[in-house]
Amino acid sequence: MxxxxxxxxxxxxxxxxxxxxxxxxxxxxxxxxxxxxxxxxxxxxxxxxxxxxxxxxxxxxxxxxxxxxxxxxxxxxxxxxxxxxxxxxxxxxxxxxxxxxxxxxxxxxxxxxxxxxxxxxxxxxxxxxxxxxxxxxxxxxxxxxxxxxxxxxxxxxxxxxxxPIRKDVLSGSKEKGLNLLGFQDKKPVIVVMGGSLGAKKINDTVRVCLKELLQHYQIVHLCGKGNLDKKLEAIKGYRQFEYVHDELPDILASADFVITRGGSNAIFEFLALNKPMIIIPLTRKQSRGDQILNAKSFEKKGYSITLEEEDLTKESLYKKLKELHEKKMDFKTAMKNSGxxxxxxxxxxxxxxxx
Known part of the structure; x- marks a missing residue:
């Protein structure tokens, strides 16, 4: 043939x-x-x-x-x-x-x-x-x-x-992810992703409120190339990576929530995985504004919460996470019904x- x-x-x-x-x-x-x-x-x-x-x-x-x-x-x-x-x-x-x-x-x-x-x-x-x-x-x-x-x-x-979502992203194992990270299945897991180069304000804000966050969550921080903080390496319940490749499906399978930029490919992957998310889009100074529109569309449909980078503080991040956690099942139901x-x-x- x-x-x-x-x-x-x-x-x-x-x-x-x-x-x-x-x-x-x-x-x-x-x-x-x-x-x-x-x-x-x-x-x-x-x-x-x-x-x-x-x-x-x-x-x-x-x-x-x-x-x-x-x-x-x-x-x-x-x-x-x-x-x-x-x-x-x-x-x-x-x-x-x-x-x-x-x-x-x-x-x-x-x-x-x-x-x-x-x-x-x-x-x-x-x-x-x-x-x-x-x-x-x-x-x-x-x-x-x-x-x-x-x-x-x-x-x-x-x-x-x-x-179109890569099928390998959808085939991760929660058990393998937790074992890889050294986490337990007792606290929810948050994956923080700022893109391949990271996002300085997101990285800094997560680290400033790390002590408070770790009382309730375990955190995987994909912080971007050159953005590791060696002073935080030994903290229990916190794992940081510049980026991950083959391990990503298992890490995402272990996640309960995601904090992410508003790139279309990434947020549609999290939608397919039914992961409630906080989207912190690039500002209009950094882009043509497409991530802001993406985030607003997902929020309107009940898939996510939007937090503008200009409004990102220790207090606002913690408040949005609390809201995401409390309404977790509403988000997951909307995502499952998205088609x-x-x-x-x-x-x-x-x-x-x-x-």
């Missing part, structure tokens, strides 16, 4: 790559030949090469919503990327291009459209990034994580399905329909 070929694209951040990996991991390798197009030096290159998927590099420019002289240079980089992507696609002849966005995806989508190759797009956030705003007119089908995002895309080809844990299977079904 001749294999069908699919080419994934997306990059600039891990959030534009990990949902692609969730799909890649579940595609039947006997039916599909899987390849990836990304930038020459982006994070996607490092991530994809680790899982040994054939990787093609193209030129790409940064897409900006503001005036900058670099925009002129980047027009030529994007044009060069379009020519490079078209050459790759013409040679490889995929049945489908699947994009998770990021600036590197635009040349790939333009090239695919010029060759009449079907294009699927998935948008993670409440409002589309600039890449998907440009690419939406060329897509065959568009999928979104949030219902609220559908309004920004052509209605006839757009469907809200949630976010947003099947996105991966929906995407796999749609991909497998392609000739």
């Amino acid at each position: 001749t294999k069908k070929r699919i080419i994934f694209t997306g990059g600039g951040s891990a959030g534009h790559v990990t949902p692609n990996i969730a799909i890649i991991n579940e595609l039947n390798s006997e039916e599909w030949d899987i390849q990836y197009i990304g930038s020459k030096n982006g994070i996607e290159k490092e991530i994809i090469e680790k899982i040994k998927i054939p990787y093609f590099s193209i030129s790409s420019g940064k897409l900006r919503r503001y005036m900058d002289w670099d925009n002129v240079k980047d027009i030529f980089r994007v044009l060069k990327g379009c020519l490079e992507a078209r050459k790759i696609l013409k040679t490889q002849r995929p049945s489908l291009v699947f994009s998770k966005g990021g600036f590197v995806s635009v040349p790939v989508i333009l090239a695919a459209k010029s060759l009449n190759i079907p294009i699927f797009i998935h948008e993670s956030d409440m409002t589309p990034g600039l890449a998907n705003s440009i690419s939406k007119r060329f897509a065959t089908k568009i999928f979104t994580s949030f219902e609220e995002a559908v309004q920004y895309f052509p209605n006839r080809k757009t469907k809200a399905i949630g976010s 947003k844990s099947n996105a991966l299977n929906i995407l796999l079904d749609e991909i497998n329909k392609q000739d």
